[in-house]
Amino acid sequence: MNNVNYDHILEDYFFSKYLRPATEWSYQKVLKSFIKFTGPEITPAEVNKELVLFWRRQVLTEMKLSRRTWNNKVAHMRAIFNHAIKKGMLSARDNPFNGVVTRPDIKRKKTLTPNQMSSIYIIMQSYDEAERMGTVQHPRRCALLPAWFWLTVLDTLKYTGMRQNQLLNLKLGDINLEAGIINLRAESAKNHREHAVPIARALRPGLQVLYDRSLALEAKPEDPLFNVSRFSSKRTDSQGCMDPQHLRAFFRRLSKECRSEISPHRFRHTIATNMMKSPDRNLRTVQALLGHSTVNVTLEYVEGNLDAMRTAVEEVFAR
Incomplete structure (x- = not known):
């Protein structure tokens, strides 16, 4: 035993x-x-x-x-x-991992600044142009290619706030371009709840191109929407789920190019934090967008407005 x-x-x-x-x-x-x-x-x-x-x-x-x-x-x-x-595989009565947790530090959500967001898109658009002109060095080894595909990944994360696992498990049949809705499946959600998010106007063109190109390569409604292998000759599995390693390699390379930490979850935190600057108006909307089970989780994105704090402090001492 x-x-x-x-x-x-x-x-x-x-x-x-x-x-x-x-x-x-x-x-x-x-x-x-x-x-x-x-x-x-x-x-x-x-x-x-x-x-x-x-x-x-x-x-x-x-x-x-x-x-x-x-x-x-x-x-x-x-x-x-x-x-x-x-299961009786171990004879021990007490779990050695009981009672060893530590009280976690509560930190601000890690978001992307406007300058970081601008840098991300400048870099990716330059790769997109270079790819079309055939001037990218060692394109088969570049994790940022095909640039048009990864730009659509970034737009999807930016405008929907979906998690990495939800993006990887999104099927072609989950996209309703006519109604402007993306259905996020229960099995890919952290809380195992299905919910839908809207397709923003800025996201629609990229999704349409990705959807059409996938169909042209005989992808079926039950096939994953985001699979870089479908559009790259260097990878083999063109119809199954995209290997999470491909996504991690993309964000590692993008972070290196941007000289700052870029990750899928930072896009999620960014859209939620920006919308929660007006919590009275957006609380329920953000809860629905992110698929949170309770409002308390959504309220974690409420931060004090530093400019408002500064003004209030200065007014006190001005008196």
């Missing part, structure tokens, strides 16, 4: 839970980082609270990762060990 390995536990856990591929990947990533810390010679049965606390020190003190990141790692590892203990 105590000779069970991580592969066996994880395989059984995935089989019993039936998780999304992206969720399975996150478990594998966290487990890999833990095994890297302990070394492959340490078995699950040998993991104790002291070892976990040493890992916490490394993550928070040496690697200087956030408390929120640490708590996320703990949640994954605790679930894995709970499963192993419950």
Whole structure:
């Protein structure tokens, strides 16, 4: 029983839970980082609270990762060990990952400034022009190509605020260009709730081109809408879901070009934060757009207006 390995536990856990591929990947990533810390010679049965606390020190003190990141790692590892203990794969009674979370720092949502947003589109439009003129160096190795495709990805994130997983799982049949609606499936939502978002006027042309080009390449309504492989000769899976690695490679390269951190979730935070500058008018609208289950989650995007604060302070001292 105590000779069970991580592969066996994880395989059984995935089989019993039936998780999304992206969720399975996150478990594998966290487990890999833990095994890297302990070394492959340490078995699950040998993991104790002291070892976990040493890992916490490394993550928070040496690697200087956030408390929120640490708590996320703990949640994954605790679930894995709970499963192993419950199924009798481990003889331990107590989960070594219980009671090791830290109180997370509450930070402002990470948004994109107007200058960052402008830089993103200037860079991508320059690649689009260079691609059409055939002047891009090593185009087969450039993660920003085809530029027209990635510009549509950026526009979709910018104008809808959808999550990365929702974008990757969007089907052609979920797009209703005539009605101007995108249907976001329950299985791709964090809260497992289906909801719809509008197609903004600025988003429509890019989506129309992507939709038409996908149909021209014999894509079916049940096929993913966003799959860069469909339009690139260097990748093979043209009808299945786009590999999340392609999306991560794109944003890594874009961040390097922009010299700032760019990610799908920052687009989501940006549209929500900007709309919540008028919470009385937009609270329910933002809740519906982002698909939040409760208003409390949406209210996290309300920030004090610094200009208004400055004016109020100056008025006090002026008196």
